[in-house]
Amino acid sequence: MRLSPLSRPSRSLLTTIEDDWTDSEARMGEHTRKAISYPYPVNYNDHFETPLLAYKDLQPLIDWLWSSSICRKVKQGRNAKATDISIYDPYYCDGRTRSILAELGYRNVLHEKRDFYKDVMRNTVPEYDLLLTNPPYSDQHKTKCLEYCFSQLRESNKPFCILMPNYVASRQYFRNFLMKEEPEDVVYLIPTLQYQYDHPEGTGKDKSPFDSLWFCGIGRDRAKSAVEFWKGLGRATFCPKMAASLRELEDMGAISTQKRPNPKQRRKIKRKLQAALGDGAMHDEVKRVMEKTESSEQGKQADMKAKYRDEAGKRTKRRF
Secondary structure, rough: OOOOOOOOOOEEEEOOOOOOHHHHHHHHHHHOOOOOOOOOOHHHHHHOOOOOHHHHHHHHHHHHHOOOOOOOOOOOOOOOOOHHEEEOOOOOOOOOHHHHHHHOOOOOEEEOOOOOOHHHHOOOOOOOOOOOOOOOOOOOOHHOOOOOOOHHHHHHOOOOEEEHHHHHHOOHHHHHOOOOOOOEEEEEEOOOOOOOEEEEOOOOOOOOOEEEEEEEOOOOOOOHHHHHHHOOOOOOOOOOEEEOOOHHHHOOOOOOOOOOOOOHHHHHHHHHHHHHHHHHHHHHHHHHHHHHHOOOOHHHHOOOOOOOOOOOOOOOOOOO
8 A cells, every 4th residue: 555656767766756745645635535434544645555466576475485384383284375374464555455465365364444553552463474565655654564573573483575665775764673784584575567556546646756675574594595496486587586685685776875865955856846847747857857966975975884873873972
């Protein structure tokens, strides 16, 4: 369930336009949104559904998790198969996730219109084999989702697969979960075809403004095994690629290493583009203008070690 896309930029641009949805886009569909009732606060731009292609890309890894025993617990019967895995998606949009996964044979899907954060607080999260979700991207949802998933992975060996923009891999809030040394329990699935997200109300832009990435927690010291399995599939060149580390993501060009302008700078750039080109033509020129804005000096600063942070990125001295 995700965000209203703009026209597609390049990979180097994704960090520039993260979450830059205008107020008018946020208000778009305000009247129709009221017709849908949820037991928790919602944001129009968070209600874009994951396409079938994204789940198809992930399916071999889900089956590998099952066959390699990390998901097999009670279901040890002679006739047990990978599609018996219980999949939990805690973020509900219109319930389409269950029907899409059913198309792929997964019938045991836990996906209800419930407040996930209240379930976590009350310890009422249902028992599951794999947490698979595309969380809301607004506010602190990405961080909250990652915090829960990593705690379950590290404490209970519960795997997860989270679909998010690839710029998340460049953010410090994500890298903090990896600790100083990556424990080789996370792999990244890189789609070769860009995912397009649909809103239940049929509104939004035609294309996504970012490239997506599957963030998959698969269990300690299992990343290399997963990559070897993936390579052994012998799939077509248009199928997703897999990386076992952030460095591999960078080497494969899947994430940007350039520093992102601050929110004020991004708004200023966007206003200038809109004034000069208009909304329709603006996105065709975004890449060219942004590349001029992101100077080589910014790229150098992005790689510099913070003066008052330790190796894990934790601040060692107060700002004020």
